[in-house]
Amino acid sequence: MTKLSTGLVAISMLVASVAYSPFAHSAEGVEINCLGVNNTLVRITGNANYLLLPIQDSNDDARINVLVDGKLEETFFARLAKSRTDFFVPYDLSPYKGKNVVFDVVTPQGRASVRESKEDACWVDLKLADTFDFADAESKYRPAYHHTPLYGWMNDPNGMFYKDGKWHLYYQYNPYGSKWQNMSWGHSVSSDLIHWEHLPVAIKPNGLGTVFSGSCAIDRQGSAGYGENAVIALYTSAGTSQMQSLAASNDNGTTFKIHNANPVITLESEARDPNMFWNEKTGEWNLILAHALDHEMLIFTSPDLKQWTLQSSFGKGLGSQDGVWECPDLFELPLEGENISKWVLICNINPGCPFGGSAAQYFIGDFDGKKFTPDTDASGNVPTKWLDYGKDHYATVSWSNCPDNRRTVIGWMSNWQYANEVPTMQYRSANTLPRDLKLFRGADGDIYVASAPVPELTALRSTLSVNVKKVTANSKKSVYKLPAANDGICEILLNVDARKAQAFNIELDNKNGDKVVMTYDVKNHSMSFDRTKSGKVDFSTHFPAVTIAPTRENNGNIALRLFIDRSSIELFGNDGQFVMTNLVFPTIPYSTLSIQAVGGKAKVSDFKVFSIKQ
Ligand code: FRU
Numbered sequence: 001m002t003k004l005s006t007g008l009v010a011i012s013m014l015v016a017s018v019a020y021s022p023f024a025h026s027a028e029g030v031e032i033n034c035l036g037v038n039n040t041l042v043r044i045t046g047n048a049n050y051l052l053l054p055i056q057d058s059n060d061d062a063r064i065n066v067l068v069d070g071k072l073e074e075t076f077f078a079r080l081a082k083s084r085t086d087f088f089v090p091y092d093l094s095p096y097k098g099k100n101v102v103f104d105v106v107t108p109q110g111r112a113s114v115r116e117s118k119e120d121a122c123w124v125d126l127k128l129a130d131t132f133d134f135a136d137a138e139s140k141y142r143p144a145y146h147h148t149p150l151y152g153w154m155n156d157p158n159g160m161f162y163k164d165g166k167w168h169l170y171y172q173y174n175p176y177g178s179k180w181q182n183m184s185w186g187h188s189v190s191s192d193l194i195h196w197e198h199l200p201v202a203i204k205p206n207g208l209g210t211v212f213s214g215s216c217a218i219d220r221q222g223s224a225g226y227g228e229n230a231v232i233a234l235y236t237s238a239g240t241s242q243m244q245s246l247a248a249s250n251d252n253g254t255t256f257k258i259h260n261a262n263p264v265i266t267l268e269s270e271a272r273d274p275n276m277f278w279n280e281k282t283g284e285w286n287l288i289l290a291h292a293l294d295h296e297m298l299i300f301t302s303p304d305l306k307q308w309t310l311q312s313s314f315g316k317g318l319g320s321q322d323g324v325w326e327c328p329d330l331f332e333l334p335l336e337g338e339n340i341s342k343w344v345l346i347c348n349i350n351p352g353c354p355f356g357g358s359a360a361q362y363f364i365g366d367f368d369g370k371k372f373t374p375d376t377d378a379s380g381n382v383p384t385k386w387l388d389y390g391k392d393h394y395a396t397v398s399w400s401n402c403p404d405n406r407r408t409v410i411g412w413m414s415n416w417q418y419a420n421e422v423p424t425m426q427y428r429s430a431n432t433l434p435r436d437l438k439l440f441r442g443a444d445g446d447i448y449v450a451s452a453p454v455p456e457l458t459a460l461r462s463t464l465s466v467n468v469k470k471v472t473a474n475s476k477k478s479v480y481k482l483p484a485a486n487d488g489i490c491e492i493l494l495n496v497d498a499r500k501a502q503a504f505n506i507e508l509d510n511k512n513g514d515k516v517v518m519t520y521d522v523k524n525h526s527m528s529f530d531r532t533k534s535g536k537v538d539f540s541t542h543f544p545a546v547t548i549a550p551t552r553e554n555n556g557n558i559a560l561r562l563f564i565d566r567s568s569i570e571l572f573g574n575d576g577q578f579v580m581t582n583l584v585f586p587t588i589p590y591s592t593l594s595i596q597a598v599g600g601k602a603k604v605s606d607f608k609v610f611s612i613k614q
Contacts, residue, residue, distance in 0.1 A: 209239030389549030452576030502599030
């Protein structure tokens with residue numbers, strides 16, 4: 001049925017309802033009773049699994065109180081459609097079969113009359129259904145091999161832990177729309193970090209507020225009183241103020257009991273995103289908490305995850321102080337090739353990215369269980385270091401309890417500058433590819449974090465569509481085809497010896513003239529990524545951008561690994577010693593890859609393009 005004919009149905013229903021009943025429009029099994037210009041009661045009379053809520057992404061939020069047998073079950077907000085339905089989100093009715101379910105809705109639109117409010121697209125299109133097609137129609141930009149929610153909005157990864165062969169990934173989730181709202185912990189699980197099973201929402205907004213970012217740890221000794229090996233979550237309850245709350249799971253993170261004496265930490269100023277870990281050396285729990293507006297991290301200790309003692313703060317005046325400090329992490333890593341280990345303190349900041357918006361900075365130093373002491377560089381300063389030099393890598397934190405001494409992280413692949421506006425609809429945002437962290441000493445003598453794609457990703461390789469052992473690049477572009485049958489979704493590997501050139505270019509193009517240009521500047525030891533003409537860029541003035549990473553080599557040689565998905569490119573250099581993660585929205589998939597030397601010749605070896613299994 002077309003939009004217009006749907007509208008006509010609405011009008012005829014309206015005429016009928018004005019004459020004979022208080023109801024605007026009764027879809028099968030749903031009574032819609034418009035009570036005022038912006039207040040409507042929806043009563044479920046049918047027996048279906050879902051109420052499908054019509055959403056208009058550009059409208060403002062309606063407030064929805066859900067009453068079950070007369071009691072308030074929950075309140076949530078959704079951009080219910082006013083003039084047209086962009087997509088539906090499902091409200092799960094299955095737990096309430098046989099009960100009286102009523103939605104008390106206050107819409108944001110100032111309609112002039114009840115008659116007019118009955119014409120709102122949400123009342124015309126509202127319906128019950130037994131199934132909801134989670135495989136939405138947005139295949140154009142929906143990633144083929146990155147983690148995304150099935151539908152709805154996602155931001156930060158949360159509470160990740162590994163247990164019994166499974167990688168658990170929670171995330172900031174809005175199940176009722178594609179913009180930030182109703183923060184809950186969505187939940188996915190994987191046995192290979194690539195294929196994700198989507199599980200029901202693990203922690204929903206509750207009495208103290210919505211559920212912001214946090215962490216999980218396995219409480220081996222049962223110190224919190226929830227039994228040995230309980231999975232304990234600490235998260236920020238965001239109500240009028242921000243407080244830290246505890247929840248516990250005895251079914252490996254599928255469902256959580258909210259601790260009955262929450263909150264476990266309160267402060268007089270904004271603090272969030274608690275990240276805790278068991279400190280083997282001190283035999284205590286540690287927690288690092290972002291003191292957001294004070295641009296510092298607070299470090300606590302606890303014997304039982306419930307009583308926390310503030311030990312120190314870190315960061316005043318250090319690193320980038322441009323934005324709020326959020327989503328911390330703290331862990332120890334060995335330094336490659338040297339017999340020492342160092343602590344890494346991750347501090348996500350927004351804004352403050354060298355290219356605008358959100359980014360992940362980190363500090364290297366020592367930690368004695370109470371205090372983090374940062375290393376200084378040769379000039380005695382605490383340097384600002386970045387985990388990734390793209391624009392779309394934020395809220396990066398690690399899995400706890402990783403196997404094989406791994407320190408595996410994942411980041412949110414977006415940027416608060418435009419995350420709510422990217423040109424997708426039924427879902428918004430993906431996570432980066434998971435990465436394993438290592439420490440290395442750079443050519444300047446300083447210690448850095450390398451983040452390399454996890455080894456599991458090689459299992460995604462299928463056909464080898466380009467396989468060149470050795471080729472010399474000159475000033476003319478050498479053009480190679482990307483796997484067309486696969487929409488150009490691929491992994492590209494190449495080693496470049498550019499000592500005899502000034503620069504080396506890699507370009508991705510399509511027939512519509514969209515292009516991405518990556519340039520290795522040999523003299524300046526840097527690599528740039530230009531997405532100013534990459535396709536759809538005009539949804540935000542902050543989107544068209546050139547990002548630049550230091551390559552940290554001193555010999556004109558780099559090994560590159562590029563992962564191309566439908567709407568992202570991740571470039572890893574020298575096994576993760578420099579990384580750039582950038583979103584792109586090509587109008588049609590990129591179909592060619594070209595290489596070119598600038599100001600001389602470059603030797604390229606082991607040049608491979610693998611199409612990726614979907
Ligand atoms: C970071 C952040 C966190 C907060 C969450 C809310 O992106 O602002 O500090 O917990 O998002 O969704």
